[in-house]
Amino acid sequence: MKAPPDCPAADLLDRPLNSLRISVIDRCDLRCFYCMPEEHYTWLPQEDLLSFAEIRALVDAFVLAGVRKVRLTGGEPLLRRQLPELVALLRQQPAIEDLALTTNATHLGPLALPLRRAGLDRVTASLDSLRPERFKALVRRDTLPQVLEGIRAAATAGFASLKINTVLIRGFNDDELEDLIEFGRQVGGEVRFIEYMDVGGATQWSADAVFSKAQILARLEERLGPITPCGPQGAAPAGRFRLADGTCFGIIASVTEPFCRTCDRSRLTADGQWYLCLYAQEGADLRGRLRAGQSREELAAFIRQGWEGRTDRGAQERAADPHRGVLYQVEDLRQDPHREMHTRGG
């Protein structure tokens, strides 16, 4: 295989193409109120889903265009059968320096070790509450015990890092900051608090429900004493902070302090549509090009050209909108499920 070029594609704001999030399935076993609040969804046609070989072929093309980091997500990626086989296939691509997974952890218990053995480097697990009734109200399934078991299994499977993502909803779970940090400390995972975003699918979103970075820091400082920042954020979405006892945690302030200026990631849906931004209206059809027989070099040239024209700053533009509200109404989401966060990949 030809060596990938040294120079990754750069967009019009000089942001390199470095990271790719791949949604491996649009379906999910939970119904988180901030992501999938509806009763019914339109799913992607089964025949449109990329096979593992097709995902690998596209990853090879992305590598030629500069990608070095891959994150598998969904929907719920662990619902995709034989996921460790995909991990092993991607691990064989030598240019991928970091292979990670974002999961709701309901099926992580039995899969943590097989995923690690297949070559997965890092895991991020979502956990929004430690209180069973509250958890159930938020995700509309009674699976907290499996989730905790899954996270504990990941903690002992030997991953390079374990992170715990918590979406904060004001007045709902903002009283669990310390408990979640303590849980993270116990299992050796770093908690990252995420501001509730107005992404496609978040049809219950309102600005009032956002518990902001400033509020998180103020509340923790009030209860646990001084907090210090830990180094520069770079292209990472989370700013990191240290408590007086040395415990670190992160905050992803996508709403109040968008980090579009350094964003180096794009997204591939389970049916092979490529999006340059979480908020992008349109994607590019890579599945069609791949199934039409385009070579890795041709696909890479298309990807490079697409990235080089990129100006997306979706979260910044949303923040500047004085009439900010729900991004898409339910009818618009039903017309095109690619607008949904669970299809696009978080």
Ligand code: SAM
């Ligand atoms: N199902 C997996 C999970 O929940 O970890 C992976 C997909 S999920 C779409 C990826 C991430 O997006 C999760 O950490 C989730 O909390 C986050 N997310 C979903 N909707 C969100 C919203 N409205 N605001 C902020 N984060 C959101």
Ligand code: SF4
């Ligand atoms: Fe929740 Fe993730 Fe499923 Fe969305 S995709 S409903 S965030 S578990």
Ligand code: SF4
């Ligand atoms: Fe990147 Fe778009 Fe998110 Fe901004 S909103 S950080 S450009 S994906």
